[in-house]
Every structure is written in C-alpha cells, then in structure tokens.
Amino acid sequence: MSKDWSKALNEGETDPLKVHLIGVAGSGMSGLASLFLRLGHHVSGCDRVTTVETKRLEKSGLRFFCPQTADSVAGAEVIIYSSAIKPGNPAYDAAVAAGTPMLLRAEALAALLNGRKGIVVAGTHGKTTTSALAAHTLRVGGVDPSHYVGAEIPILGANAHWSTESEWFVAEGDESDGTLVNYRPEISILLNVEAEHLDFYSGIDQILEVFGRLLRQTHGSVIYCASDEHANALGKVVGERGISYGWDSSCAVSATDVTPSGRGSEFTLCYDGEPAGRVRLGIPGRHNVLNALAVAALARELAVDVAEIAEAFEGFRGARRRFETKYQSESFLVVDDYGHHPTEIAATLQTAHSLGRQRLVCLFQPHRYSRTQRLRDEFGVSFDGIDELYVTDIYPASELPIDGVTGATVVEAVEQLGDVTKAHSHPDKATLHLAVGNRLRAGDLVLTLGAGDIHEAGTRLAADLAVLDGMATAMADDDAVLRLYEPMRKHTTLRVGGPARYWVEPTTEASFAALIAHCQQADLQVYVIGRGSNLLIRDGGIDGVVVHPVRGELGEVTVNGKCIHAGVGAKFKKVAGAAQAAGLGGFEWMEGIPGNVGGGIRMNAGAMGAETFEQVLSVRYIDSNGEIHEKSASDIVHHYRNVPEFTRNYVVSADFAGEPEDAEAIAERMAASREKRRTSQPVAASAGCIFKNPESISAGMLVDKMGFKERSVGSASVSDVHGNFIVNEGGASAKDVLELIAQIQAEARNEHGIELDTEVQILGQDQPF
Secondary structure: OOOOHHHHHHOOOOOOOEEEEEOOOOHHHHHHHHHHHHHOOEEEEEOOOOOHHHHHHHHOOOEEEOOOOHHHHOOOOEEEEOOOOOOOOHHHHHHHHHOOOEEEHHHHHHHHHOOOEEEEEEOOOOHHHHHHHHHHHHHHOOOOOEEEOOOOOOOOOOOEEOOOOOOEEEEEOOOOOOHHHHOOOOEEEEOOOOOOOOOOOOOHHHHHHHHHHHHHOOOOOEEEEOOOHHHHHHHHHOHHHEEEEEOOOOOOEEEEEEEEEOOEEEEEEEEOOEEEEEEEEOOOOHHHHHHHHHHHHHHHHOOOOHHHHHHHHHHOOOOOOOOEEEEEOOOEEEEEEOOOOHHHHHHHHHHHHOOOOOEEEEEEOOEOHHHHHHOHHHHHHHOOOOOEEEEOOOEOOOOOOOOOOOHHHHHHHHHHHOOOOEEEEOOOHHHHHHHHHOOOOOOEEEEEEOOOOOHHHHHHHHHHHHHHHHHHHHHOOOOOEEEEEEEHHHHOOOOOOOEEEEEEEOOOHHHHHHHHHHHHHOOOOEEEOOOOOOEEEOOOEEEEEEEOOOOHHHHOEEEEOOEEEEEOOOEHHHHHHHHHHHOEEOOHHHHHOOOEHHHHHHHOOEEOOEEHHHOEEEEEEEOOOOOEEEEEHHHOOOEOOEOHHHOOOEEEEEEEEOEEOOHHHHHHHHHHHHHHHHHHOOOOEEOOOOEOOOOOOOHHHHHHHOOOOOOEEOOEEEOOOOOOOEEEOOOOOHHHHHHHHHHHHHHHHHHHOOOOOEOOEEEOEOOOO
16 A cells, blocks of 8 residues: 555544445444444445435445446545455456555554554454444443444444444454455454465465564554464463453463353453452353453453443343344253354354253355355364254355355265264255254254354244244243144144144133234234144145144044034034034034044035034134134024125034934945945045035036046146046145146136136145244
C-alpha cells in the first residue's frame, strides 16, 4: 500500500473519504462499514442480497446497492473487499478497470487498528469468542475499547464499535489469507496454531511464519497459550514480552478446580500460581476456560481488577453461532456452533457431552471441498461418541467442486475410522430438518455444526420443538405421543404422503380437548385421522397438527346391555367383534370397513347396504374451542358419505344401538362381510373407494367402461379387481395417484358428461414445508 491508509482512514471526521465495500452484507464487512460510518466517512456498499444488517446500516447512512454492479463503485476513492471477492464480480472488475485503490478487508482493518493501541486476538480456533469476551471484560473494567469481532455479539450490541473514549482497539485477526502480517498491535493474544487453510498455505511452517511475524511486530506484550505446542514455541521466542497462560500452574495465568456450572463453568483463577479468586464463566467447555485465561491475562495488563473480571465472565453469553442455545426445554436442547475444523468439532462435542443429555444428534455441514479432502481422516474421528450424525453437502464458499469430494466423504470416513452409532449422508440441507426431527426423542441434544448456513436447519427444528413442547404442556398427558414430521405414508392405507409437521396421539378425552383449545389459541390448523383408510396426503405433507386419537380410553370399546360405547380411535372391526361377543346383531357390516369410529361417523361410512348413522345413538365431540358436547343422532344432520357437523368438530366417542341375535346368524353375516371384502376389493394398498357414485352409474362400472382398469401412472394403478380403487404397487407417490385421478375425471367429463367427485379426502401440500 503506497498511501498511508492508516492515517487516511482514521481521519474521517477531518478528511472524509468515499469508501465502498464489495460484499458489505457479510459479518466482517458489515462491521467495517459500521466503523467507517462512525468515523465520518461517506460509505457505500454492494452485495448480492439484502439483509437485516444492510437495512440497519442504511439507517446509519450506508448507500446500499443490490445487486452488485459496475455502477455501484462509481466515484469511490477506495474499495474494500474480502478475499472471497474474485475477478468476474462486476463491481470488483469495474474498480480494477477504473484504477481505484483497493484494500482487502484485513488490510483496511489493520489500517484502523494500527492507528490506535491495537489488541489482536489470533489463532486457528476460538478467536471470535475470545475477542468478544476481551471487549466485554475491558468494557466492564472501564477501558471502553473499540472492537471488531467476526460475529454478532448480543452483550456487546454489535459486532463492531468505535470508541471516542479510549485508544484501545480489540480486533479478531484472520490468518486465513496471510493478511495477519499487516497488523502491528500493541498487544497480541495467540490462542493456538494448527495446519488449517491449506488451500492458501503450503503447510504448517508457512503458517508458523505468519503468526511469528505478527508477534515480532507487536510493540508490547504477547499473551500466548502454553498448553498449545505451536503457540507455546512461538510465545517463548519473544522473551520477556511473553505472558503465558494455560493449565500448568507455572504459567503466568492458570486455572484450577474447573467444574461445570449450569450452562457454563466455574474455576479458580490463578496469577503466577497463586489463587486470585473463584470465577464463573457464562459459556460452557474447557476450551472456553482456556480462552478466558487469555482474557484474564489481558485484563491484568490493563489494570482491570479480579472482581470486574469475575463480573464480566459471569455475564458473558458468547457470540452468535458459538455454542449458541437456539432452544432449551426439559425435553430438548438445540445448540448451534460455527465449528468446522476437526479440532473445533472435537472441542465442541466435548462441551456438548458435558451437559449430560441422553443422546447427542449432530447435523454437520462441511466447509470447502479442499478442507474436506485434506482432513478426511481427521473428520472421521472428530465425531467420536455421538449417537447420530447427519452430513449435508459441502458449503463451498468460493471454491469449485473437487471430483469425488462430497458430504458423503465425511460419512465414509466416520464409518471407517470413527465411533458413531449412526451416520447418515443427507445432501439436501433444505429437507434435513425433516429427516432429523422425526427421529428425536425426549432428552436429546441437537447440535448444528458448520461455518455455512447449517444453522437454518437448527432454527427450524428449534421453532417446531417449541410448538410441540407447548402442546405437551397444555395436554398434561404423560402417556401421549408427540413427534415432529411424522411420515403420513405410515398412517394411510394407501401408503403415500409427506410428513405431518406435528403428530400428536392423546390418550384421554381431557387431553384431546386441551390440545384442541391450545391449537385454537395458537392458531394451529388441526387435522384428525384414524386409520387413514379414506385419505390421500400430498407429497409435501401437512403443515399443521395431525391428531391420531387411538390410544388409551380413546381406543376403548365397552358393552352395556344393548349399547356399545366406542372411542373415536376404535376400529370398526373391533366394534363388530365386541358386538358379536356380546350377542348383539347389526354390526356385522363393520367387519369389512377398514376404518375407525371417528372417520366412520364423520363420513357416515357404510357397507352391505348399511350406514353408520343407522345405529348411532349419540356422539360426544369437541368443538373448535376445546369444549366437550354430546348430541343424540336425531339432532345430527347426516347425508351419504357426509356429516357436516363434524367438519369443524372432533368426535371423541359414540354410542351404538344393537339388538340381541342368534350367535350363528351373526357369525354367518360376519363371514359374508369378510368374504365380500376379500372378493370385491383389492389386497394391495389402497385408500378404499376413490370416487363417490354418480346417480346414473356406479363409479367402479364407469371406470371399467372407460377402459381404465390397470391403467397406471408411475406405481399407482387402477385395480384389476375393482375399478373404483387405485392401488399402490410399491413406491407410488401422491403425485402419481392424483395424476391418475385427474385422467379418470377428465375422461368421465369429456366423454360421458359425468363429474366424478372424490370420496377420498385429499389433504396437504405439494412441496415440503
């Protein structure tokens, strides 16, 4: 850099510049934009997307351009860009063509920091947490430094801050592209050194040289971790300027008696081997205790007393995406972490295990093809000890794909080298939450890991788990079953359909009613299903609460004289069996109905010339507000295959009337019902009759007449046994079935002038939620 940018950028109030940032929506670049605005410069920026951060910056004076174009950089006196911006970016190319001075993000940050008393936090891992904790601790200690941190820090208010009250400036130093050598700070903190970013560096020796040069260029103290081999070696070279920290009591700053404490840790802080006080750190993990020791060393250098250090440590809750709790309840804990290197992963998992949850389920998004390829074996063992691992496709950053390197590469390494109960490759991150959510059970810790956007899956899970827990609390039913994303193909006789967002199985009338009341108040759509015999669920599933009331008292059948009381979830077959055992006739037709009481009442189901409401005495039901009512059958309007009363109300139970009959006669009719079903209906998976019978001809006969028997779409076929049945030959989708239905309806309409209405209920959406 020929111009003295340190002077130019630090003199914004007296001589403001026109500064443009390419990629301003990124966390690092947005922080710089905030600092430049605070300094008084005329700041503009461009990016591919608009974010909450760019909108906030616009309110502070940023001129924002989206998308990135050549025009957006016009008139700028200096361009700031990150190493991810490459030739081919229109704004970058225009700046190069115009000859506008250009600085890498780290060069611009170094220019700001070198004009002040800089404190650089450097290392392969832990920089963000440590620099954030340092800025917070110094603020509590009255130093009020400027800061620049590579993530959102709730306790600091923003990832960047320019102070007019102090010359001190805490900054996270990025070593990934070698620009660390631009810093000439007053104090350096070296956390650890590993072979990382090998897409840029040739190996560990070149990495050590970059860190070593930073330490040599540091004017004052060098705080280094004596518990890390490479950091210790580099720190010792600086001689008397070096301040060691670590686990050993010989270090200038150390810790003893480290114990977990809630969501954090407690330890005794020692200076020069002597206890200085008991301290509680508000974030978990031994690796974070080590990072805190670096901050304690810094704080002592700047005359912050131990009481203020303790206060700062206890109140610190970490940075966004650094073991950040997304959701916590008695049943579930969802945590997100930025860790993407094997060492970071191992440290994060150690912390996760210390929380004592029953199972650890990890969702990992590899970062960069080159890192995945080079560190394959290290990834293989870094996940040791977790119960389930899901790996998505690689987040490429700015890299092009490498043949044969995918997320499955990590899974293969884990299965070959690691100790993981189950490892799954799930390339599509957009549906990852669906794959994971249905396998969760009470006591699980879900951890999302990666530097990309894997946190979005955790955010979805956290939101839906909160809703699920809310329903569980409202129901107060210890025996109830509640799950996320239950595959509806498991619960329909047609064996197709996507997932239900919320799946609930209450066991009592009271908990069923409480659930309905809760869903009404929470504006959650409710669907009640039984055996799913008259149901077609679309492939995208049901974005709502699916209630399956078949367990406990909701599935019971009792006989009292000539009356049979049946819960909503009792199968018609069970009702028919109970009637036969009690010597009551009139229920034999139910033997051939593959549904439950609730569905039968709602649809006024029938067979062999009989209908449900011919025998119903009364029905207990829940209204949409969760209130329980009971009505006699005579007060309930019912039609052929339709009972309007129960389109918005939910059946709980019903009483049916029977008459004593000869056991032999009942047995004969039961056998006839079974035989009719066996000979007239297909054995293959189906939803029962697809169409209602039109007035002029039965639906099955019409389908036969049109020549649709055995017609197929995908694996969905018209049955060769009965034309009004569509069967799943194995692996059919709802889309296949719906297309076949549409073809039959179109033919009936166009060739015969008959509108075929579906008897089967069609629910759900085409695309996943």
